[in-house]
Structure formats: structure tokens, C-alpha cells
Amino acid sequence: MEQHSAARFAPLPDRIGHVGGIEALTLDGRRHYFGLDYRNDLVLSPLIDDPAAMAAFASEHMRQTTGTHDAAYWADLVAAAADAGEPGRVGTEGETVPGGAGDGMSDAEDHLLYLLGAATGWDDWFDQAPEVRRAYERLGFDEEETEFVDHCLQAVREHGARARPDEWAVARFHLTTAAQHLPDNWRTLLTPLVEDLMNRR
Template sequence: MEQELTEHHAPLPGRVGHVAGIESLTLDGHRYYFGFDFRSDLVVSPLIADPDAMAAFAAKHLRQVDGRHDEAYWADLVSEAVEYSELVADDADREFTTAGLRAELPEPDSHLLYLLDAVSDWDDESDLPPDVQQAYERLGFEEDEFAECIDECLEAVLEEGSAARSDEWTVLRFYLTSATAHLPGNWVLLFGPLGFGSAGQSDRSQSSR
């Protein structure tokens, strides 16, 4: 524990100096804090387990609308992030387990998907592989509708399974793999199991319904 308390947390590349608040989540019963720029829908820090370390990180790398603040100021915001979130109304939406992430696909329009989009460096406007592009076009989506496509693909795969909705599964699997492959810092702690386990999840999701 002593080593964790004194651990240096490097900022995420290109995400220093943001106007941000503090959010938190739990993974396997352990709470992690992180900075979040609400105006940009952007995660702006690694996951940090120690409250004091989170306050120190924020004092050095983040600011509020009125400028920078000291660690004591940020410590209050860190403490509030345990009980309160500006991103979710239900605390259960920010509680995760590695086993659950490996076993099931995320729900459409969920907090988990929102966080993945907010933290990943993957650009959804980049060129799609030919098989994914063809599946995407067959589904009838325009070039700028990728986010909407992911939610609809999830709904279809969760309802009918990957075998019945192969185009949806092709697009969805590509997104989960690509987004998790472009995670900065230690966010792989949360999303790594989601990407690595996605290849076989859809059939299990269907069979559990």
C-alpha cells in the first residue's frame, strides 16, 4: 500500500491542463478515481486508486474554470466522487467486475460504452477494413453514424446472437477490438477484458436470455 500511495501517475498523452472534475468507478470492489472534462466528454487522467494521489495529480495537471487549485481543494472533490457522479444517476452503473466484462457484452447506450468512447484514442473516422466497411454499408448507415451504429448492432446481437446478425457482429467486434487497442495509460485495467473476450461473448449472451 505504501508503494501505491507514493506512486507517480503520468498524465495521459495530450490531456494535460483540462478544465475537469473528478469521477470514480469500482472494479472488482476496488475504487478508482479519474479526471473528466465534461465539456469535451473526455477522460483526462489515468485510473488512480489512492485518493491523495488523485488530488495530487489533479493539482498538478488539471484545473477548474477559475484556474488551478491546491491538493486540499481537489481532495474535497475526490471525496465527493465516492458518493456522487455527474455522469450517472444510479451508482450501480459505475460498478464493474472483470468476470462480468469477460462474460457479457455491454448494454447499448450504457455508461461503460460512454467511458470507452471518452477514453480511447481510436478515431472512428479512420478507414474501416474492407469486410467491416461492407458490413457497415449493408446495414445502411452513413459515414458519420458510427456511434449510432454501435448501439443498434449491440441491440441486434444481444437479441438474436452473432450467427443471426453477422454484419452487426462484424462491425461491433471491430469496434470493441479497435477501441480497446487504443487505450491510454492504465485504462486497460477496466476495458482490457472487454476487448479480449469479445470474440465469443455474443453467443453466450444469447444463450443466457
């Protein structure tokens, strides 16, 4: 049964054997689990909606700092992820982290951006669109800037896309390109949320 559950979900290329833990999130009312390499902010698994399958997947393809472990060990971590306060909820019905949005971007949007980055690695895609790189440079961002998409979306939210064309060009490019590069079922489940986020600008 354990091997059968693990076989339902293929590992992500180049992410086998990473040290990580289990996170849970809710997409449109359905709970999903995924592996996460906390040190590198890197997603390690598809989104898995079956706790037993998540535990089986982790036992086959993930590690902890103490090494490999069986599915029973990982099942405890899956249960803990389910019981803990979720790091965030994203969905088309406006779910947000408990406590609501703070100043600036909503928690749901902020969490979605984090997931996009963790799932894709926020690769440098500027070579595909030199005009977007020029907009990025005009805005004064440098190579070490890690939250430029957040800043761009915040500026567009406050002033509108027409008033902030460079910010909108950078944010739109990275969101649409990230959606195209999402692995496995992350693309199916998160792309509608990315489209909804862009349509609300």
C-alpha cells in the same frame, strides 16, 4: 508529498490542462478515480486507486472553469465523487448501476461502452478495415451516428452473431480496436472486460 503523489501517474498525451471534474468507478471491487472532460466526453487521467494521488494529479494536470487549484481543493471533489452514486460499475462479477438493467443493453455494458469512447475518443479506425466500413455502410449508419456500437451489440444480443454478421463485424472491430488504443492503465484494466463482453455474444 503532493508532488510525489502526482508523479506516480504520468499525464495522458494531449490531455493536459483540460477543464474537467472527478469521477469514480469500481472495477472488481476496487474503487478507482479518473478525470473527465464532461464537455467533450474525454478521459483526462489514468485510473487512480488512491484518493490523495488523484487530488495531486488533478492539481498538477487539470483545471476547473475557475482555473487551477491546489490538491486540497481537488481532494474535496475526489471525496464528493466517492460519496456520490457512481455513474456505473463494471466488472467480471456482473456489477451494474443501482436499479439494474433497463430495456436493451445492461447498464454495465452501456457504461463500459461510454468509458471506451471517453478513453479513446472513438477514433475513426475504418481505414484499417475497409470490409468493416462496408458493413457499417450496409447497415445505413452515417458519419453523425454516435451510438452505432450500442445498436450493433443490441441486434447481436437479440438475434445472435450468425444472424447479424454485419452488426457483429462492426461491433467486434470497434471493441477490439478500442481496447488496443486505450491509454495507460485503462488498457490493462478494461481489456479483460471487453473480452468478456465479446465472449458472451
